[in-house]
Amino acid sequence: MTSSVPSLNRIRVGSAPDSWGVWFPDDPQQVPWQRFLDEVADAGYEWIExxxxGYLPSDPVRLAEETARRGLKVSAGTVFTGLHHGPSVWEKTWAHVSDIAALTRAMGAEHLVVIPSFWRDDKTGEVLEDRTLTPEQWRDLTAQTERLGHEVRERYGLKIVVHPHADTHVDSEENVGRFLDATDPALVSLCLDTGHYAYCGGDSVKLIETYGERIGYLHLKQVDPDILAEVVAHEVPFGPAVGRGVMCEPPSGIPALEPVLTAAQALDVELFAIVEQDMYPCPPDKPFPIARRTRRFLRSCGA
Structure with a gap:
């Protein structure tokens, strides 16, 4: 008897330190990196970010040894940017990006996930700047992101994938569309995070169908619609919202991941789909059982 579940043979599933409650290079509330690597492999994942x-060893020789002996490979690195501030922040941005890009390349990965800066602090909720960009800031954001895409490609052979994120300026359907329409597809692709996009009111399947050629990478995540409604109603910042459990274990939240994966498979390109369930902070024994169940669920979807 053959399975009725279609094989998502172009989707490469992985997980990330984020799914183990890791948000910072060093934090006593987080699990040690050795435990993360042991557990992510034991949960059935081959790919990690x-x-x-600085959370994982930054020495590429050591990291290659640690990942290889657990059967793990690296899909991407992650950088944080505030490129809407214009050329004045370029040198500072590049200093942050270059070390991470070098390690990412040394690990054989091809992608750099780019997260825009937050307009309010994700821990304290303090408003850092206006949540709406001016036209000039939009021009700076798109121009400097293209510059980053060019430099990262030329110097490190990597592709940048920009991650729409709650409490940043690239968040909603309107802002994501505006960003994509104003950037060069040859230089800038998107990391579609299904949870963050739903958090900000977007439809992941619609985005894939509309901007398919711009989708370069996926983060698989779900939100609890009841908690999200409270978060939106009370304007709760992202960090405390995560503490309330707004990002939840699949398949209990939204969006449904099967249609997202099916739409992604239909693009007919190889795509990483990295599980990222924001859980900072969380008890050290909580992530592993969730990771194992999530991997089992994704297999039931064909991934």
Whole structure:
């Protein structure tokens, strides 16, 4: 008897330190990196992201040894940027990006996930700047992101994938569309995070169908619609919202991941789909059983 579940043979599933409650390079509330690597492999994943730079060993020889003996490979590194501030922040941005890009390349990965800066602090909720960009800031954001895409490609052979994120300026359907329409597809692709996009009111399947050629990478995540409604109604910042459990274990939240994966498979390109369930902070024994169940669920979807 053959399975009725279609094989998502172009989707490469992985997980990330984020799914183990890791948000910072060093934090006593987080599990040690050795435990993360042991558990992510035991949960059935082959691919991981680097997470916050400095959490995993930054020496490529050591990291290659640690990942290889667990049967793991790296899909991407992650950088944080405030490129809407214009050329004045370029040198500072590049200093942050270059070390991470070098490690990402040394690990054989091809992608750099780019997260725009937050307009309010994700821990304290303090408003850092206006949540709406001016036209000039939009021009700076798109121009400097293209510059980053060019430099990262030329110097490190990597592709940048920009991650729409809650409490940043690239968040909603309107802002994501505006960003994509104003950037060069040859230089800038998107990391579609299904949870963050739903958090900000977007439809992941619609985005894939509309901007398919711009989708370069996926983060698989779900939100609890009841908690999200409270978060939106009370304007709760992203960090405390995560503490309330707004990002939840699949398949209990939204969006449904099967249609997202089916739409992604239909693009007919190889795509990483990295599980990222924001859980900072969380008890050290909580992530592993969730990771194992999530991997089992994704297999039931054909991934």
């Amino acid at each position: 680097l997470g916050p730079y």
